Amino acid sequence: MALVLTIIYLIIRVVLMVVSLQNTVTEVDNLQKIAATKDLAAISSSLGKAVDAIGMADSSAKDPIVQLATYLPVIGNDIKAASIVASDGKLVLQGAQDVSNIANQLIKAGIGKKALTDSTLVASMRESMSVMNTAVQKLNTDLSEIDATSLHFGLDSKVGSAKVTVAALANASARITPIVQVGTIILEQPDTKRWFVAIQNLSELRATGGITGAYAILTSKNGKVKLEEYGSDKTLLKMGAIRYDSYPEELRDIWGVDLGDWRDINASAHAPYAARLMADGWQQKRGQKVDGVLFVGQGVVSELSGAVGAITVRGVTVDPSNVIDFLAKDIYAKFTKVEVKDAVVGELAKEMFSRLVAGKVSAGGFLKSAAEDPTGDRIIAWAEDKDIQKQFANYLVSGEVSEKFGPNVLVTVNNAGGNKLDAYTTVKIDYLLGVCNVDTFTGYQGRKSRVTVEITNNAPSSGLPWYVDVRLDDSFGESRPKGSNRELVTIYGPVGSEAETITVNGEEDFVSIGTDRNRPIWVFDIGLLSGEKKVLVIDLVEPISDDNQEQVTGAPTVTAPVMLNAPVISTSSTGECRLQ
């Protein structure tokens, strides 16, 4: 009898969950229509109805009996899928409602136009965006683990469709959230702050993204931001060499760069080094204190292009569908004279700013273009003020290289050919944690691991403008046909790790070694012909104990290079190692 009652109860709960989810879908459909009106209050109200509907589904999903039912044969996966959508979806919709509410309040408060009367609103926007992003990423991860082919009752196609939609939303959210985090931190500063924006060209890679092709000086105070100055790298170079006393002495020769040259100073993965040099340089040359530095690349442009719509400059129309290729490749072919090319960029930027200031923006376009942005670009921010910097670090936008023990590696690429061929460079990185019970020579209990970097130069062997495939490095007699490139690939090992073998395409190779942020680093000097791929492998022994001889735990992680072509990352582990 009890079993029958339990089954009846389960059926009721599952039916309730499904009906509630259907109601949620109806509310979300309504939400889409209301979103077109751009009425934030109405959007917020509609989101509230959707939250109420999915809340009922979530209540059923969290029922222990329903949770047990996820282990049932045949229909267990269906219940599990509905349960995930209900629980994760509720958090997403709640987050969206919070963001919508706060955005409505900020607009009413005249954000950007008037001085802030309540800076906590800006902080609330940042927090709610961060919470929503976490919820969206969790929904995406959980959905991706559902095997849609094992579902029934039409759920297979619905979940399959949801996977695609949520993956796009997760991509957009992951790109927009850091911009909001940095932007709101800047906006809420009560005193005047000056920000140096390093505008990077990801076609010529550096560790923080790309060569500094241009810059902007912004000032912020109490919610208002002004553009004070904009200039190209030519203006920076004319200022002359900057002093680099603040740069760690042991790192000054590791990449063979002139740290006094604005184009060379972002070779380390630790963004605060370059940021500090830029701030120092501006102070030295202009006598103005810089309170912070932002690193941005072309990836953001595609999102902005979606926000402001198509722009036509000198006969070329730039929109989200072509902006990345235009700025990374096509502009060099279309405008072969450098001064004309610079002028085109300036006119494009001027029009984009004009539209943004005039409020000619589309939130939907912004979101859509963020979802479709294929680049590996990300914003990085640094501040002189320790409290602000701590906030940047907490949101993982500071570009700081951790000095802590743990199974994490970083990979960077610095272009050593002096060209713009990195629009054609692709990278795959694999990090494998292997066998245990191997001590390091550096005094730690450890395990074996392997970092594999596959780098490919997909540039064509002909047809590119000189400016794109030029080789400005000395040749030393090597064959360097058109389309060839040279890269300095740096691998940052885990703290305390050491290399057993270092190979390129299976052959032992010579690398430059050093220490950056308490980590061993290995710099590969790699020549790549057009279409050539090279595989760089370091076999490591890395610590599983720290300086206090205590266990180091965690899943393997890779911090990938900031690139135009998003790197492909994979990690794996044979499991946790235990201290002996």
Place this chain on the structure above:
Amino acid sequence: MKKTLLAISAIAVLAVSSAAPALAYPAGQAPVLGLSTASRIIPGDTVSVQVSRVKPGCSVTVYWDGEDGSVTKTVKANGKTGVISIATPSTAGTYTLSTNQISSNCSGGSAVTLTKSVTVGRLASIVAKVSSTSGFASKNPTFSASGTIKSGSVAVANQTVTLSLRKNGVEVKSTKATTNGSGVFSKSFTGTSYDAGDYTVKVTLSSGAVYGLSERVTAKLTLR
């Protein structure tokens, strides 16, 4: 606010630079001292190094700072010395591998001496703490230091360590202790009195045939 946020990031559209060849641009123009491996080196073994991006015909000498012996090679047409095998010092420790000064004619830029810090042999990991019989100077306390020394999973046994008791960073007393079979050491500082202040102990394991120099400073202990 969204507009302002967008404006902040709008400047990314300008991310197209102009190139102008200059000294030391692009990256990687300076001579490089490369190693095929730079860790897990047994004292006395040889390591393979190569100096690259130097003008052909120039001579490059590689040696360990403060040690006897060196190897000289002439740079080939490809700007590389080819493989240089050089024996490591016979005592564990951290050493500097160095080149002669490479002239500006040979480097193509500024004259440069290349150096790399290389650890030969194993290092030990020291965990230590300082304690006292009382937290008050008026009670004439006795300070003690204790700890464990291991290299990975292996206890560093029968090794002598130097224990330096420091008040506000300045040594007030020094003694020695020997690790037991488990790598554990313990020793009291006797024969002196102490003023109020912050005390630490610096533990030093000197370099030997197996282990390189290792040091550890304990957390501070405040005597009132």
